[in-house]
Amino acid sequence: MQETARARATEVPAQTARNAGRRPEIDREQIIQAALTLVGPNRSVATLSLREVAREAGIAPNSFYRHFRTVDELAVALIECAGRSLRTIIGAARQRVGRGQSVIGSSVEVFLAQLDAEDQFLHILLREGNVGSREFRQAVEHQLCFFEDELKVDLVRLVSLNGGAVHNPDATARAMTRLVFAMGTRALDMTAAERRALAEETVTMLRMIMVGTLAMGS
Amino acid sequence: MQETARARATEVPAQTARNAGRRPEIDREQIIQAALTLVGPNRSVATLSLREVAREAGIAPNSFYRHFRTVDELAVALIECAGRSLRTIIGAARQRVGRGQSVIGSSVEVFLAQLDAEDQFLHILLREGNVGSREFRQAVEHQLCFFEDELKVDLVRLVSLNGGAVHNPDATARAMTRLVFAMGTRALDMTAAERRALAEETVTMLRMIMVGTLAMGS
DNA sequence: TGACTGTATATACGATTGTATAGTAATATA
DNA sequence: TATATTACTATACAATCGTATATACAGTCA
Numbered sequence: 001m002q003e004t005a006r007a008r009a010t011e012v013p014a015q016t017a018r019n020a021g022r023r024p025e026i027d028r029e030q031i032i033q034a035a036l037t038l039v040g041p042n043r044s045v046a047t048l049s050l051r052e053v054a055r056e057a058g059i060a061p062n063s064f065y066r067h068f069r070t071v072d073e074l075a076v077a078l079i080e081c082a083g084r085s086l087r088t089i090i091g092a093a094r095q096r097v098g099r100g101q102s103v104i105g106s107s108v109e110v111f112l113a114q115l116d117a118e119d120q121f122l123h124i125l126l127r128e129g130n131v132g133s134r135e136f137r138q139a140v141e142h143q144l145c146f147f148e149d150e151l152k153v154d155l156v157r158l159v160s161l162n163g164g165a166v167h168n169p170d171a172t173a174r175a176m177t178r179l180v181f182a183m184g185t186r187a188l189d190m191t192a193a194e195r196r197a198l199a200e201e202t203v204t205m206l207r208m209i210m211v212g213t214l215a216m217g218s
Numbered sequence: 219m220q221e222t223a224r225a226r227a228t229e230v231p232a233q234t235a236r237n238a239g240r241r242p243e244i245d246r247e248q249i250i251q252a253a254l255t256l257v258g259p260n261r262s263v264a265t266l267s268l269r270e271v272a273r274e275a276g277i278a279p280n281s282f283y284r285h286f287r288t289v290d291e292l293a294v295a296l297i298e299c300a301g302r303s304l305r306t307i308i309g310a311a312r313q314r315v316g317r318g319q320s321v322i323g324s325s326v327e328v329f330l331a332q333l334d335a336e337d338q339f340l341h342i343l344l345r346e347g348n349v350g351s352r353e354f355r356q357a358v359e360h361q362l363c364f365f366e367d368e369l370k371v372d373l374v375r376l377v378s379l380n381g382g383a384v385h386n387p388d389a390t391a392r393a394m395t396r397l398v399f400a401m402g403t404r405a406l407d408m409t410a411a412e413r414r415a416l417a418e419e420t421v422t423m424l425r426m427i428m429v430g431t432l433a434m435g436s
Numbered sequence: 437t438g439a440c441t442g443t444a445t446a447t448a449c450g451a452t453t454g455t456a457t458a459g460t461a462a463t464a465t466a
Numbered sequence: 467t468a469t470a471t472t473a474c475t476a477t478a479c480a481a482t483c484g485t486a487t488a489t490a491c492a493g494t495c496a
Binding site: 243244284 | 442
């Protein structure tokens with residue numbers, strides 16, 4: 001019976017009495033919050049231990065299993081939170097952009113502003129994309145694909161409005177997304193001044209891709 | 219006396235009798251090799267424990283301190299090995315490239331061929347750039363800068379030979395490097411067939427940057 | 437041949453980890 | 467009200483960790 005504790009967490013409540021029993025005193029969100037304060041701005045999620053999270057959340061170690069099967073599952077939940085949060089922010093910023101403004105410039109600006117604001121979620125997406133379990137990495141990859149898709153739609157619409165054409169929308173959006181995330185990750189280790197320079201350089205890079213894809217599209 | 223064991227590792231041998239004492243039975247290289255087999259193709263260097271490495275290397279845990287102050291120092295050594303190895307390979311490939319061939323295409327090809335060959339070092343550079351201690355991350359960053367510099371030189375020379383001009387050589391080389399590493403990291407989780415598709419897409423991306431920087435350079 | 441010196445090992449300690457086991461507190465339903 | 471069900475805690479255990487301490491071994495040099 002190695003799976004006892006884990007199995008309990010996924011048991012489907014018997015339909016006959018699914019409102020029975022003691023009420024939860026804590027929910028996933030609170031555990032996620034505890035995990036967030038633990039990882040802080042620099043620490044890796046992969047270094048979180050079950051006991052540590054439980055301690056921070058103020059529950060007994062075993063109670064953790066009521067809410068997550070493993071620490072990995074918590075990590076995936078963290079990543080999903082992070083992705084949702086960032087997409088909301090970037091999406092809102094895109095809508096604010098007037099027709100005359102540069103989508104590229106303002107998106108990068110918002111991205112780095114979020115960095116400066118020491119967003120709880122952002123660094124998780126940035127740092128942890130390449131390590132940890134397979135599930136873990138796929139969760140991050142999944143979030144990045146969301147960004148790519150949204151950017152692609154924006155890109156195609158914007159360019160066709162101006163009568164141009166993008167060479168390979170998928171590759172273009174992906175290149176831009178990955179580049180921004182790569183640069184954003186470097187920014188985590190930088191001072192505010194260095195970040196500004198980095199932002200400028202990133203915009204230059206994105207412009208190269210934009211000019212290139214437009215030239216190749218015609 | 220918390221630093222006793224660590225201090226011993228850096229003691230400068232007294233000049234009066236520096237040939238005295240028992241000869242080392244193991245050297246850093248062997249420990250690095252042990253660490254490499256432990257991390258395998260997927261595991262993170264950050265998860266290595268001192269005891270584990272010592273076990274694999276066939277030495278007592280404390281003997282580790284004779285060669286490295288901390289596991290972090292071992293990790294940095296691993297990264298330096300990895301960078302040196304990859305640069306040698308890519309450099310050799312570049313020299314083989316005839317004047318008519320595409321530097322971009324063949325570089326990416328070599329890069330991904332190295333992936334397929336399950337190179338011991340490559341995945342370390344790819345996966346671990348964003349986690350671990352500050353020292354650790356800086357070591358990876360340092361290696362990437364080497365790549366950028368070499369690429370920049372190649373780029374400027376190649377383009378000026380054809381009478382063109384690159385817009386911003388630094389940004390161009392950096393964008394290309396970071397993009398290749400980002401894509402290479404994704405490739406680690408892929409099958410051979412998926413990797414081929416990814417390689418094509420990556421070449422497309424790099425071409426966009428190339429076309430863009432050339433257009434902006436004139 | 438000692439004495440000295442650097443290398444490696446054996447042993448041990450306290451801390452922390454994940455989790456198995458058993459028991460208590462709280463609630464809806466019969 | 468009695469019972470079933472759920473949420474949670476307390477305790478315990480074996481494993482692993484980094485490393486302090488002490489000791490044995492293998493060389494060089496006097």
